[in-house]
Amino acid sequence: MKERLVRFDWAMKKLLRNKANFEILEGFLSELLLQDVKIQNILESEGNKQSADDKYNRVDLLTEINGSELVLIELQVEGQYDYFHRMLYGTSKLITDYMDSGFSYDKVRKIVSINIVYFDLGHGEDYVYKGITDFRGIHTNDLLNLSVMQKKEFIHLTAVSDIFPEYYILKVNGFNDIAKNSLDEWVFFLKNSEIKSEFNAKGIHKASEVLDIMKLSKEDRREYERYIDDRRVAESSIKTSWLEGHDKGREEERFENARTMKKLGVATEVIMQVTGLSPDELEKL
Numbered sequence: 001m002k003e004r005l006v007r008f009d010w011a012m013k014k015l016l017r018n019k020a021n022f023e024i025l026e027g028f029l030s031e032l033l034l035q036d037v038k039i040q041n042i043l044e045s046e047g048n049k050q051s052a053d054d055k056y057n058r059v060d061l062l063t064e065i066n067g068s069e070l071v072l073i074e075l076q077v078e079g080q081y082d083y084f085h086r087m088l089y090g091t092s093k094l095i096t097d098y099m100d101s102g103f104s105y106d107k108v109r110k111i112v113s114i115n116i117v118y119f120d121l122g123h124g125e126d127y128v129y130k131g132i133t134d135f136r137g138i139h140t141n142d143l144l145n146l147s148v149m150q151k152k153e154f155i156h157l158t159a160v161s162d163i164f165p166e167y168y169i170l171k172v173n174g175f176n177d178i179a180k181n182s183l184d185e186w187v188f189f190l191k192n193s194e195i196k197s198e199f200n201a202k203g204i205h206k207a208s209e210v211l212d213i214m215k216l217s218k219e220d221r222r223e224y225e226r227y228i229d230d231r232r233v234a235e236s237s238i239k240t241s242w243l244e245g246h247d248k249g250r251e252e253e254r255f256e257n258a259r260t261m262k263k264l265g266v267a268t269e270v271i272m273q274v275t276g277l278s279p280d281e282l283e284k285l
Contacts (some may be wrong), residue, residue, distance in 0.1 A: 027203015133164035
């Protein structure tokens, strides 16, 4: 079925940065963070600039919400083995980038890192994960809380974890397409670029209206079509590189198996039958 709505990655690049469309991001963030989110600004994420190879594989968007919290939304298409490390680097860089020199440590900004991934990141059964920093006693397992003085000084904090970065991971391809709640409705859209008529999540009706491909201007539609074509080419190149590497690895494995069998004195006919190598190829080993 042809997609009726633009993909979320292109929307992040083009449409969601428009103040008139903040309602869409506010809805998504409100459902995920379980709070009423208001976007103050869309900022440039200088610490997370894309490389040339990353152009169609990743997109990020940095927002300032509810007055002070910084929310970094990253969308990653292809797998990256060190993506967890990258999440940590991204939040750490934001903390230092938005920390004014000369100010005390209590001015450190709260960072929320939201990672929308279209690959199997880590090992787990869920499709939405949340990570926070808690401190527990190694002997008593008690949770380290704010002191009375700290609670009076930092009235906006309720727990120590409120100071540290907060992480969310949405493993989109792990979703089974059955929307059981309002957040699932957003995940369904992220996976399928489709919004069902019965969906009622916050901001999702606005998304259905604004992200309709047929309602784009001619210029935006042409730009979107070029983006999709470029992304398909990029994805094809990545897949081709993987297949070529995989085939090369299998070829090397065949030769290595043949060498091992020769050392063990296995008959040449048997080696050829098992590995598929020719007599000439065996002779060169």
